[in-house]
Amino acid sequence: MAGAQQKWDLRQCVDYALQNNISVRQTDLQARFSELNFIQSKAGQLPSLSLGGSSGFRLGRSENPTTGVLEDNNFFNLGMQVQSGVSLFNWFAIKNNRESSRLSWEADKAQTRKIMDDIALNVAVSYLQTLLAREQVKVAAVQVDQVRAQLRDTRKRVDAGILPELNAAELEAQLARDSASLITAETTAAQLLLQLKAVLNLDAAVDFDIATPPVDQIPVDPLAELQPEVVYLTALQMLPQQKVNRLRIEAAQKSVLAAKGRLYPSVTAFGSLSSNAIRFKKEIYNQVLTGYNTTGARVNAGGVFFPVEVPSFKQGDNIVGYFRPDGLGRQLNANFGQSVGVGLNIPVFNGRTARTNLDRSRLQVQQLELQLEQGERQLKQDIYKAYTDAVAALQKYEADKKALTTAEKSFSFASKRYDLNLLSAFELINSQGNQQRARIQALYSKYDYVFKMKLLEFYKGQGIKLQ
Template structure:
């Protein structure tokens, strides 16, 4: 019975895998949830949150308790009326106490460490979000590659059916003596080429599916597939915006710049902490202790009496003034000054890199749009030329070779439209991405 249920369960899972097709949003969400690099970045963020608790703890006093219990057994000499006597003595000592200390002044290092820990959490959050954006872009590109391969395969199969019809009609004309036998051979060669192109296209489609499945850490390559929808070029006004406007928007939303800005602030806090180490520190402490002692050689007060009589309170203030530490403290200050200048330089570079990326994305999107529009015009012309060639071929005014050349040019134009279409969609999405528009929907 259990075996039957298990088999039914596996069958259900298998059927679900075959029927389930992934949308872009589902692919992105799944990747963000299961990507190993993202999980590692999330752990970095958790570590920074723990470090913040350490920084908060620096403001709190320490509290420790101690206790000890000891026994002593040995030979002692005591004086008696008859003279010295050696006896075996046993004694027991019990002591305990509590102590507490608090940093009263540390050159404001505790305050700066807490501020730095908050900034580090912010920086790690920015890094995590930036990684998620990069993965989203990669998944979107892989998703669009599958769509391109699917449409390319549809075009090839459609042209193959047309060629099969042409071969049948040509064979009939050859059998009737209206066309030479070479026309049949020419179309057969075209048919074989198209069949090979379909095999290559099917392989390309399979590989693109496997690559996306691997990105999502999905092992069932055989049943993985995306939704079969006809994605049109999305309507957008992003290209009407100026590059400078997109750059300003990107600086507000992109994490690369935010990470660099936060790292500069962290470097400033590190410098303040290093300078604080050159200042005196003042620590206050308090301790309380008591003990109980008993010996077999003489009478000792009872436990409660001794604990009460032996109470001790200690209160102290400790001032530490750094004078010379082998240049380590001052070198640490100099080192952090260099790190601060480096962080400022990296911040400037991050802004320049972002400007370059936006200009590149803007020009890529404009160029891809022009290429797509040109491909559409070329396809329209090639389609008309092919239709004319077909009419001439059907009435015997065009040979099979020239007809096949016209068909090849028409097929190439169709492929160019598909290629430029998806290239434009992706580059458009990249530009929108810098403008703060998420990459989750294609239309």
């Protein structure tokens, strides 16, 4: 995305940082986890439904699933069932759990926005620091050019015998010092640009540069519109962190209600449909008469008692047919069963789990309320401090501008006196140094004032903008 021909403004830098920052992606993943929890908790209000089936072979003596009789037979069995259940009333535990999950999801989304705002602020700070460093490079370069021009003019006058060699030597020494200051300023600017790359999570080897808007063109709201109490009240409603704290409290309160509902009896309804069938083929053998056996009973026939006998058979060796059960369809229809009912669950004792969960939920609410109170107090302190700093920065900037004007006039007079040989090179260099320090201080004060104002605008929920 970055190229040597393209210079990024603050908006592009912030957009790139938000798209590539690992913290943003991590918090976004957490929000997606919370969304899944909410979807799951919402589905918990719906009836459950399950379909099941089984099939297999049974060998040897086993129970016939269609008759319940133990038989010595090998057969294939098939079973199918449908089960469903629904919570009829649980003191709104499921509903409150769903609301708690929804509020937690909203809190995590707001937390993502909070992280994004923090990153945008960090990018803006690094961006402004880089702009300030570049302005300092320009000031140092102007200083070097001025001293170099003075040295050329002085050298001519020394060669003409108008000024002593000492004047040229002092200016050469000053040029060396100013050149070193320029190199230091350029190094600092390069390091800050590299630091900005790190903030953007941009590879250090990528060609990258930023747009340099004149500091005087950076829009700043009037200080009168950024009164601390007004900014604070706006921040309570606008800043994501405050929204995160409030949402987490609401989610915890719903968790308390859900935990409380689990202490009371719950009513459920259930129902099921089932059927089964078997399939086998059993041989039918012929029967061979082996004789007659008396039963011990007698019958009276004309006064004569005769014993009662029954024929006795044994299984022969010839298969005369096969026995098979009805078809699967008829069996499934004949064995089709239904059940429906209502269940009542009364929690009596469960190791104090439910009561402990309720107590934990209540403590969690208290902890979050304390965090909210602490956060609001800290926010108010930060805003009032930012306002005080902005007022002080404005006053210092105004004073430094006056000091710069005075230093420039002083240097102008000194230059004229030097041209008339009424001032030594040392005195000229001293006057020029005063002007240089005043110029750098005024520049620093200007950027410091802009940043302090941008921080107040950030607290007011306006974001960070330089254009």
